[in-house]
Amino acid sequence: xxxxxxxxxxxxxxxxxxxxxxxxxxxxxxxxxxxxxxxxxxxxxxxxxxxxxxxxxxxxxxxxxxxxxxxxxxxxxxxxxxxxxxxxxxxxxxxxxxxxxxxxxxxxxxxxxxxxxxxxxxxxxxxxxxxxxxxxxxxxxxxxxxxxxxxxxxxxxxxxxxxxxxxxxxxxxxxxxxxxxxxxxxxxxxxxxxxxxxxxxxxxxxxxxxxxxxxxxxxxxxxxxxxxxxxxxxxxxxxxxxxxxxxxxxxxxxxxxxxxxxxxxxxxxxxxxxxxxxxxxxxxxxxxxxx
Amino acid sequence: xxxxxxxxxxxxxxxxxxxxxxxxxxxxxxxxxxxxxxxxxxxxxxxxxxxxxxxxxxxxxxxxxxxxxxxxxxxxxxxxxxxxxxxxxxxxxxxxxxxxxxxxxxxxxxxxxxxxxxxxxxxxxxxxxxxxxxxxxxxxxxxxxxxxxxxxxxxxxxxxxxxxxxxxxxxxxxxxxxxxxxxxxxxxxxxxxxxxxxxxxxxxxxxxxxxxxxxxxxxxxxxxxxxxxxxxx
Ligand SMILES: Nc1ncnc2c1ncn2[C@@H]1O[C@H](COP(=O)(O)OP(=O)(O)OP(=O)(O)O)[C@@H](O)[C@H]1O
Ligand SMILES: [Mg+2]
Numbered sequence: 043x044x045x046x047x048x049x050x051x052x053x054x055x056x057x058x059x060x061x062x063x064x065x066x067x068x069x070x071x072x073x074x075x076x077x078x079x080x081x082x083x084x085x086x087x088x089x090x091x092x093x094x095x096x097x098x099x100x101x102x103x104x105x106x107x108x109x110x111x112x113x114x115x116x117x118x119x120x121x122x123x124x125x126x127x128x129x130x131x132x133x134x135x136x137x138x139x140x141x142x143x144x145x146x147x148x149x150x151x152x153x154x155x156x157x158x159x160x161x162x163x164x165x166x167x168x169x170x171x172x173x174x175x176x177x178x179x180x181x182x183x184x185x186x187x188x189x190x191x192x193x194x195x196x197x198x199x200x201x202x203x204x205x206x207x208x209x210x211x212x213x214x215x216x217x218x219x220x221x222x223x224x225x226x227x228x229x230x231x232x233x234x235x236x237x238x239x240x241x242x243x244x245x246x247x248x249x250x251x252x253x254x255x256x257x258x259x260x261x262x263x264x265x266x267x268x269x270x271x272x273x274x275x276x277x278x279x280x281x282x283x284x285x286x287x288x289x290x291x292x293x294x295x296x297x298x299x300x301x302x303x304x305x306x307x308x309x310x311x312x313x314x315x316x317x318x319x320x321x322x323x324x325x326x327x328x329x330x331x332x333x
Numbered sequence: 334x335x336x337x338x339x340x341x342x343x344x345x346x347x348x349x350x351x352x353x354x355x356x357x358x359x360x361x362x363x364x365x366x367x368x369x370x371x372x373x374x375x376x377x378x379x380x381x382x383x384x385x386x387x388x389x390x391x392x393x394x395x396x397x398x399x400x401x402x403x404x405x406x407x408x409x410x411x412x413x414x415x416x417x418x419x420x421x422x423x424x425x426x427x428x429x430x431x432x433x434x435x436x437x438x439x440x441x442x443x444x445x446x447x448x449x450x451x452x453x454x455x456x457x458x459x460x461x462x463x464x465x466x467x468x469x470x471x472x473x474x475x476x477x478x479x480x481x482x483x484x485x486x487x488x489x490x491x492x493x494x495x496x497x498x499x500x501x502x503x504x505x506x507x508x509x510x511x512x513x514x515x516x517x518x519x520x521x522x523x524x525x526x527x528x529x530x531x532x533x534x535x536x537x538x539x540x541x542x543x544x545x546x547x548x549x550x551x552x553x554x555x556x557x558x559x560x561x562x563x564x565x566x
Contacts, residue, residue: 209431209432209435212424212428212431212432213432213435215421215423215424215428216421216424216432218423219421219422219423220419220420220421220422222383222415222419223415223418223419223420223421224421224432225381225382225383225403225404226381226383226403226407226412226413226415226419227407227432227433227435227436227479227483228403228404228407228408228435228436228437228483229404229432229435229436230402230404
C-alpha cells in the first residue's frame, strides 16, 4: 500500500476541507440536541431543501451559491424558527417521544415535496470554479472545498461569539442546562428553542451552499450527509459544538484516507467503523460530558 | 402587593393546592411554613407562572398575573429564587448574574452586580468560575444574587437555608433581614420554623394544600397546634 507521501498529504488535506463542511451539518444537529434535548430527524430533509434552494438560486436567478449563502441562512433561520415555534413545539406538547415523531413526519413531508417539485433526477450546477484547484506545497486542493473550510471556520467563530458575548447566546446556554431557572429569570424558553432550531437550520443552509458546487442534489441527498453527521455528533460528543467541528475534521480525513486505500465506493466504511468504535470505547465522545 | 384568592393548582390528575388565600403587603416579610409535600413549592411555582392555576386569582400590584407566562411575571418584578437553586451550572458566576438582569433592570446591570459582589464577596472571588463547581452554600448565594440582579419588587425565597451549615443559615437570615430593612417585600418559604417566625411579620401554615393557620408571626408562634406540630414543644 505504498502511496507517495504527497498523495497521502493531499488526501489528508482534502479530507480536512470536506470534513469541515460535514462538521457544519453536524453543528446544527448537535446544537438542537444540546439545547432542546431532541434528535431532529428532519435535519437531512432540511439540508436537502436548502441544497435545492441554492440550486434554484443558481439556475433560476443566476446567483452564485457563495453569494446566496448568507441570504439563504437568513431565510432558513426564519424557516427553522417558524417550524419549531409553530409546528414542533405545539405538536410535541413537551413529550420527547412526540417530538421524534413530529420531526420524522416533517422529514417525510419535505422529502416528498422535493420529489414532487424536482422529480427524482440528480441535478448539479455548473460553476466555473467547480474543478479548480489550488497548489499547496506538493498537494493540490480543491477550490470549492477550500472555500467550504474557510466559511465553516467563520461560522464557528461567529457562533462562538454569539454564544459567549450576547444575551441571547447566554440564554441559549442557560436553557440547555436549566429550563426552570431560565424561565424564572424571564427567558422565554419557547422563543429560545425556536432561535436554536433556527440557528441549526441556518447552518444547514450555509452548508448546502458550500456543498452544492461539488455535490449532486437529489431528493434524498441530505440523508447521506446526515448519516455522516450523526457519526460526527457521536464522535464529538452529543451536544458539543466544538466536538462537532473537530469530529467533522476527523471524519473527513477518515473518509478521504479510506477512500484512498479502499476505493471510493468503500470510503464510507471507515466512517462506520469509527462510529462503532466510539460507541464501544468512549460512548460520551471526544468532548461529551461524562454521564 | 400580592393577593392570592381561592388558588387551586396541581400536576396532571393530582390536585395539590385546594383553595389558597394569601396576601403579602408591600415591605413585609411573610413566612409560609409547612411540612414536606404540603404544597409550598407548588404555590411558588403557580405564582411565577410555571404551574398553571386551575382556579382562583393572583394579583400583583393590582394586576392579574395568573395565566401569564413566567417571563411576564418576572418582568413585573416578582422574582422567585427557587428551591434547589436552579442556577446555570455551565455558565460562569458572572454570566449567571448577567442573566438575572435578562428581563429587568438591564440598564443597571453593572451597578447591581457591584452590589451583589459587595453582599457576597465570595462570588466576586469566583466570578469567572463555572457555577456548577461552586459549593452548595455558594450556589445559594448565587441564586439569591441572580434574583437581586432583577431589582425585585417582591422576592420569593423557597427554602434559602436548605443544606447550609448553621453559620451560613445565620448569615442567610441576617441577609434576609437586611433586604427587608431596605424595604423589599419578601415571601419566605422555610423549614426553619423558629428562625422564620423571629424574622417574619406574618406567618401562614400550609397543610395539605390549604392554609390552616395564619396571622401575625407572634400569634402563630403562640398557637398550640403549631408548637406541637412544628416546634416539637
Ligand atoms: N412535577 C410534579 N409532578 C407531580 N407531582 C408533583 C410535582 N411536583 C410536586 N408534586 C407533588 O405535589 C405535592 C406538593 O409538593 P411541593 O413540592 O409543592 O411540596 P413542598 O411543600 O414544597 O415540600 P418540601 O418542603 O419537601 O419542599 C407533593 O405531593 C409532590 O409529590
Ligand atoms: Mg418545596
